[in-house]
Every structure is written in structure tokens, then in C-alpha cells.
Amino acid sequence: MMRLLLGVIVTCALLASGAASWGAAAPEQPKRGGTFIWGLSANPPDLDPHVDSGVASGYIKEAVYEGLVRYGDGGAIVPDLAERWGLVGNTQYVFHLRPGIRFHNGDPLTAADVKFSLERILDPKTGAALRGNLMAVRQIEVVDPLTVKIVLSEPFAPLIAYLAQPYGAIVDAKFVQGGANLRATMMGTGPFKFVSWEPGQRIRVVRNEQYWDRGVPYLDAINYLPIPDDQTRLTALRAGDIMLADFVPQEQMNTIQRDPQLKLFYSVGIFMCIIFNPSRKPFDDVRVRQAIAYAVDRNAIVKTIFDGRGTPITGDVIPSAWWAHDAKADGTYTYQPDKAKALLRDAGYPNGLRISILAPITFTLHTRTAQVLQAQLAKAGVQVQLDLPEWAVVLHRHLAGDYQVEVRGLSASVSDPDFLTLFYQSDNPYYAKQVGFKDAQIDGWLEQARVSGNQALRKRLYAEITERALALSPWVYLAWGDQGEAGRAYVRGYEHFPGPIGRYSGFSLRTTWIAK
Secondary structure (H helix, E strand, O other): HHHHHHHHHHHHHHHHHHHHHHHHHOOOOOOOEEEEEEOOOOOOOOOOOOOOOOHHHHHHHHHHHOEEEEEEEHHHHOOOOOOEEOOOOOOOOEEEOOOOEEEEEOOEHHHHHHHHHHHHHHHHOOOOOHHHHHOOOEEEEEOOOOOEEEOOOOOOOOOOHOOOOOOHOOOOOOHOOOOOOOOOOOOOOOOOEEEEOOOEEEEEEOOOOOOOOOOOOOOOOOEEEOOHHHHHHHHHHHHOOOOOOOOOOHHHHHHHHHOOOOEEEEEEEEEEEEOOOOOOOOOOOOHHHHHHOOOHHHHHHHHHHHHOOOEEEOOOOOOOOOOOOHHHHHOOOOOOOHHHHEEEHHHOOOEEEEEEEEEEOHHHHHHHHHHHEEEHHHOOOOOEEEEEHHHHHHHHHHHHOOEEEEEEEEOEEHHHHHHHHHOOOOOOOOOOHHHOOOOOHHHHHHHHHHOOOOOOHHHHHHHEEEEEEEOOOOEEEEEEEEEEEEEEEEEEEOOOOOHHHHHHHHHHHOOOOEEE
């Protein structure tokens, strides 16, 4: 009887195993070929890989250029042109390049190209996005054709995280020194080769057949079609005229997720904020900046702007899942219109004031946020005039400090709390310097935090920075929200990286393929 029972059990187990095996779908194998069509949310103002010209431009640069390291699967930092690296002492990084890599024109990649590229980033004439964050770099040395050493003036904890950004791209020194204009053309080592740019119409890249990472990319080519209007871009996606659309409006996300013909690639990754120009009245008075912070109903913004797919930011902007987030700061700025009015009275505006808010009409998220702010601030006696030019104009005026208040959608640009340096460091040309924001205490704490390898000390310093920044309010943070791309259901291999580094998801184009 026992033998019979064991036989039944074994038979059932075998049947169950077999059933499981029969029912399991075989994993899909990537398919080579096809032209991928990406509907871009903005017309790229330029193609220079070292200059931040917006997330949409970045997707193209991430397909053509490579750095020493990059963001890979799951948002992890992985080797790219450097196959390995090491730290000598606390201030010298030695990078070993992969052998045999060539630029798209056939020029070999050497350590001299790395030295040229990093020195170009450090040259203030370039206007490079990373310059302010690489000021600890004292010297770049060519050790041999495939080895380069970066010598720092002091320890710099987030160096590798910064080099993973696309702004750390390695360019062809010979090509640039020969007179090439990187604002209008591209020459990288990446999985795709630049073919043409018809401003406002199309940018085309094709597969790099000599790419060092054999087997990828799978796509023959990518056509990037600028379609700035959100609704037009999504209409093109639904019609099958494009295969992927970036910057999906949050109010469309639920609908897209219910559509079997479409797929949503997203994460919590963008935050909306207000940037003041403290060199202009009335925002040279901290009480006015604080009044605006209290006059904003962030819960309403999450509901209205992010369609409920977000979280209000009432304190620390460092993501709550990160080790440096200061939960004690949360709740600093809640919706208190009466307190806002009192602060305006103290600042000499008992009858309110009139201000102008700059936002790009190119992006619905920005314009809708500006419109909601216009209605909310009116309740505190602040009359808002909206200033809504195209994105390229906003970008130019931002860099020139030509605004009173600006609405921006941003993310943590690097996977380290040192991203706050970009916002607050007084000599950073992108946010603080161009409007004259300067605070010696914040500058000092930022510097201490970036040179320390002690995480507990860094956490305390970032808490100090957060508390003081909230008191000075050069920015008003509004809410975190979902951000992402929508694609046709047959898109495979594309990944929206998690959290704030979702903006660098263009790196995943090397593994993207079309399943049809």
C-alpha cells in the first residue's frame, strides 16, 4: 500500500512538473532589425554631449556617445569605455580603457581622448554641465594609450556617479581639434552612429556595425521626430506613427496602462519646483520667498498636475528612499495662506503684489503647474502673469538669469545627494550663480559632504543643508511625480531606469528591439 502511495505521489509530481514545463512561455529572443521611431517632446537646441540641453536631447546623446562608466540595467553604474578602474590613496583614480574601441569615423579611442574630453568639460568656455561638479579634478594624466589617471585636489566621494552621467561623454580629440562643431554634429563610440539632423524635423542615427559590445544594438536605425505638443505626440503613438513617446502627461498614464496596444515605462522620478531670482525684487526678500512657499497647496498639485500619481514635498527634496533623506524636515512648508499673507505684510506688501512666472509652453506639465500656481497664489494676494515661450527660449533665459520666477520639472541628476550642489553651490553656473544666490554656510557644508567618505557625517551635513535651504527658500519644492515614456506593446528591451535617474533611460536603447 505504501509503495502504491509513493508511486502515486511521484507520478503526480512528474505530471505537475511536466504541466508547469508545458505551460511556461519560452523566453523571447531579441530580434534584430527595423527602424525605431521616437517621438521627442522637444526640439534639441544643440547636440553637444557636454552641455545640458534638456532630457529629450539627452536620449540622442546617450545612443551616440559613451563615457568611462554609465548607468545600466536597473540603474546600476556599470563599466563603459573603461573596463575597470581603481582608487590610489584617496585622490587618484586610474581608469583602464577597453582595447580596440574606435570612434565612428575609425579613429582609435585612446587615453588622450579621455584627457581632452575631461579638460573640455573643465573649460569654462564650454559651458559644460559637469564642470561645477568636477572642480576637485586637479590634473588628468595619460599613463599609456589605454590608461588614464585623474588626480584630485581632495577626496571626492561622488566622482564615479557624476562620470556615469551622459555629460561625461568621451569625444574624439582629433575630430574636435580639426574644427568639428559638436553643437551641430556628433562623433562618438556608442552603439549608434549619427547620420543627419534636420532641425525641427528629424534626427537619424544608424547601428554601429563595429560596436565593441558584440551582439548589440538590435535596431538598424532610430529616427527621432520632435513632436513638442503632448497630445499630438500621443496621437501619433496610438496611430502607430511612432513607437515611443517621452514625457507622457500624468493624466494620460492610467489610460495608457489600460490599453493593450501600449506600454508605459515609468517610475517616480520628476519633481516640480519654483526657482526664484533673488537678485530681482521682490524676491531679494526671504519673507516673500517664504510666503510663496506657504501659499502653495501641494496636495492639490499632486491631484491636479500628477493625476494623483505623486507625493507632496513639504521638506527635504532628497528622495525618501535614500540614506541621506531628513524626515524631520518634512512638514516644514504646508498650505497656510494666512501665514503667507502675514509674511507679505511684513515684507511691505499689505495689498499683495504682482509677479511673472516663466515656464515652457513646450511641456504641458510645466504650463499646467504654472496655471495652477497662478490660481493658488491669487488667494494669498499674489497676482501672476504667465510668461510661456518655447523650451529653447526658456533655456536661454534661464542661463542668462532673465526671469523673476521660473517653474521647472527636475530630478536628482546623479544617484548621490551631492546633486544638491547643482542647485545651491554659489559658483554653479546652472542655477545659483546666474541669479546670484550665495550662502557661505551651505557652500561649506556641500564641500565637506562631498569630500567625506563617512556616510554618517555626510547625512548630518545634508540635514544641515536642508534646514538652511528651507529657511532661505531660494527654491520652493512642490511634489514628486511619476515620469516616463509610452511605447507600442511590441517594444522590447527598453527600460525606464528607477527613480530620479530615469532621465538617463536612453542608455537602454542599445538593448531595445521590435517584436513584430
